[in-house]
Amino acid sequence: MPNDLKLTHADAAQMDGIRFLHGIIDGTFPGPSIAGTLGFGLVRAEPGEVVFEGQVPESALNPFGFAHGGWFGAILDSALGCAVQSRLKAGQMYTTLEYKINIIRPLQPNGKQMRATGRALHVGRTTGVAESVLCGIDDGKTYAIGTTTCSIFAIPGV
Template structure:
């Protein structure tokens, strides 16, 4: 199979998955602390993805959604457009950072036991190449490296449908009991 056919098939799969997830998401909002405490981290994320809890407002603002997830690995997908551009004519670094912060942070969240929360302490992002409106959909995959009682570490990358990498990130998260 030639590379163009592979890309087209990957794009069809990605677009179909995005449509499937978007059809289930609830309107944006903020879940309650009781909802957050009701189960473990993966349970909470799954309830958002199943439309039982409000979808995340930043996802609507930046136009990206979660498309895959399992404990320790979370994938978000978005399509950069001109609304994400900086004055230089490419996608602003904040788009990269927000997409990656969501992926790596949720990867950490996905392995937390019931009653525990997290917050990002540090996010380091390496922008490898520019995103533009012509890039098409991209995915940010976050994977846990280690999560302990106080600290969680994860890494992530943004790739296009060809598997070309656009950015890499690492995060350190503070893990704490929910109030």
């Protein structure tokens, strides 16, 4: 995906959340830089549900050689927030108010493909609530789960 793509607040304000996410998937808009840094990306988005896939890079390990908790947090927070984003109206955006993750099993950087599926449970006027599960694509095991509450507000400056 080209790094020179720019999206202004005015551009974003003209589309609903699902259209915005589809633009990231098809390369019309830039994806979040943290996803590229941490080896994952958005691969599917439907109203109320999104999927991120990737694998833990060597650069995201704890001193024991396993995925750092921050990697789990980043992929789960991305799926959680985008699940809420997928249900927003034009002119709205969100930010994470709080999130919680539970890491169920360790993950080594052995090329294992992972999938984080986020589902919006509630998207109202001022808050959104979502849950996410991180599973191994090949083994089907659950590695972590997360929940979030997001603040929803009008895109500033438009």
